[in-house]
Amino acid sequence: METRELWKKYEAEMFKISAYKLALSTVEFDAETIAPVKGDAYRNPRVSYLYGEMFSLQTAPEFIELLEELSTREDLSFEQARTIKWQLKDLEAIRYVPKNLYVEYSQLALESSQAWEKAKNNDDYKMFEPYLLRIIEMSKKLLEYRHSDAEGYNVYLGDYEPGMTIEKYDEFFDLIKKELVPLIKEISSKEKIRNDFVYRNYPAEIQRKMMNKILEYMNFDLEAGLISETEHPFTNSISKGDNRITTHYYENNLLSSIFSVVHEAGHATYNYQVSDELAETYLFDNMSSGMHESQSRLMENYLARRSSFWDNLFPYMKELFPEQLNDVSQSDFIKAANATECSLIRTEADELTYPLHILIRYEIEKGIFDGTVDVNDLENIWNDKYEEYLGVRPQKASEGILQDVHWSGGSFGYFPTYALGSGYAAQFVRAMSRDINIDECMRNNEFIKIKEWLKEHIHKYGGLNTPLEQIKIATGEDFNPRYYIGYLKNKYSRLYGIKK
Ligand code: ZN
Secondary structure, three states: OOHHHHHHHHHHHHHHHHHHHHHHHHHHHHHHHOOOHHHHHHHHHHHHHHHHHHHHHHHOHHHHHHHHHHHHOOOOOHHHHHHHHHHHHHHOOOOOOOHHHHHHHHHHHHHHHHHHHHHHHHOOHHHHHHHHHHHHHHHHHHHOOOOOOOOOHHHHHHHHOOOOOHHHHHHHHHHHHHHHHHHHHHHHOOOOOOOHHHHOOOOHHHHHHHHHHHHHHOOOOOOOEEEEEOOOOOEEEEEOOEEEEEEOOOOOOHHHHHHHHHHHHHHHHHHHOOOHHHHOOHHHOOOOHHHHHHHHHHHHHHHOOOHHHHOOOHHHHHHHOOOOOOOOOHHHHHHHHHOOOOOOOHHHOOOOOHHHHHHHHHHHHHHHHHOOOOHHHHHHHHHHHHHHHHOOOOOOHHHOOOOOOHHHHOOOOOHHHHHHHHHHHHHHHHHHHHHOOHHHHHHOOOHHHHHHHHHHHOHHHOOOOOHHHHHHHHHOOOOOOHHHHHHHHHHHHHHOOOOO
């Protein structure tokens, strides 16, 4: 058969798969946001059924044959060849798994996530522990069905971040430990930055207005996206024209939802700006987790924590909260938004201590898979590590091991990409500032220029390139974590008056 005809056949199959994907993401978004919990029992088995049907399409021998045939064709375009290559790579994770095991795992992940939520609300790790142990067991079992070149935990690390291994992450985290831990220690003896006003009362209703203003400032297209509310903020980009973000409003915390909204808007913008040519292809959303995280963190930390971002927004915020911010200047606000303090909650952590929260999870995951961590003692191990690296010990499970949803869904190998993403972002910002004046764009209400730079150098490519290729394309250099470390050391030494 001619390649052109084969490709048509491929596209027809992909259309069917994408219909299942659309249905599943929509149901899941609904379940996370507004669906009543009493509908779970009816919903869960049907969602699992849909997963099973999609799985059958994705792993049908004729479909895999089609992909393999296409992968041998030399008259494919670069984009087509890459599409097939990445799809075969991703399929490797599931294609040798027996269907009943896959369905069982999806069902377990679903139940486990629901158990996690209940356990967290009740502050009781024991309620979640049996699920977590089953998820761990199942994640190890699934490795037996992999035909990857890697082994053990490396398989999962490579799933989330192609090219990354324990060896490379060890090197990255060693650098973080060596360079940042002493700085964090030194800062802890310095005078604290004022942040009392952050914890005043900020009614959710008014916070919502502020978020709309921020999204407007960031040129977030509300005809191609929406903002909703969940326990744990996330982004669901269903298609180029449908990018959904969520947040959680804490009435006694001004900063939390602001930076989580900017973060999620960064994720959504990445998919929104994928080129039209790739938008309905596999490359629309197969970017690595580290790359995706680099785009959310770039907006959250490298842009929204700069004073220039607030020149157009702070006066409005003062109007919304005249009493709460009565004695607060823009400079006070920016300082508080950048202050560092060792704390228990990852998602609330500042830029400097954040990578240590990730280091802790990375070490635990590594230990779970190489057997050096006792899985029956995870809560204590977690607490001990917090004490060791951050000098704080969780008193409640909800502020400790139950704080993140990831493990409940079996996402091992995911956490390290968060720290890596911050590392990539530092290098992207450095390249961006060679081409445009970031502060001037933000001051002049021209956030669009920043987005255009990101589109041109990163977003339009979708998941076409590997992370390391994409970094080279955007910055002209290989990935170099020293930019990240240098950025943090400079910023925090200046903020706390530490001589280097
Ligand atoms: Zn994120």
